Amino acid sequence: MQPVPPQWFKLRQGKLEAAGTDTFRLTAPQQQEAFISIHQAENGPWSASLCLSADGPAVAVTERVFENAGDAWQAAFELYREHVII
Numbered sequence: 001m002q003p004v005p006p007q008w009f010k011l012r013q014g015k016l017e018a019a020g021t022d023t024f025r026l027t028a029p030q031q032q033e034a035f036i037s038i039h040q041a042e043n044g045p046w047s048a049s050l051c052l053s054a055d056g057p058a059v060a061v062t063e064r065v066f067e068n069a070g071d072a073w074q075a076a077f078e079l080y081r082e083h084v085i086i
Contacts, residue, residue: 003036003073008081019054026080034084036076038069046072050079059083
């Protein structure tokens with residue numbers, strides 16, 4: 001599922017590029033490259049994570065509380081905003 005970037009990401013001229021299964025590379029002018037991804041647990045809930053390099057460790061991870069992939073993607077963008085933009 002391709003995530004729908006939030007409006008603030010579009011206004012910052014952010015670019016979204018597939019980087020693997022449920023993983024996307026984010027780039028924007030004057031911002032550090034980052035990778036967001038979502039993961040589904042066996043019983044259904046989703047979580048989101050943020051990495052600052054393709055093979056690096058997760059900088060931030062949410063709990064598995066999201067009922068669908070769309071909500072998890074929005075949480076992943078929020079992790080990006082909190083850890084890269086601010």
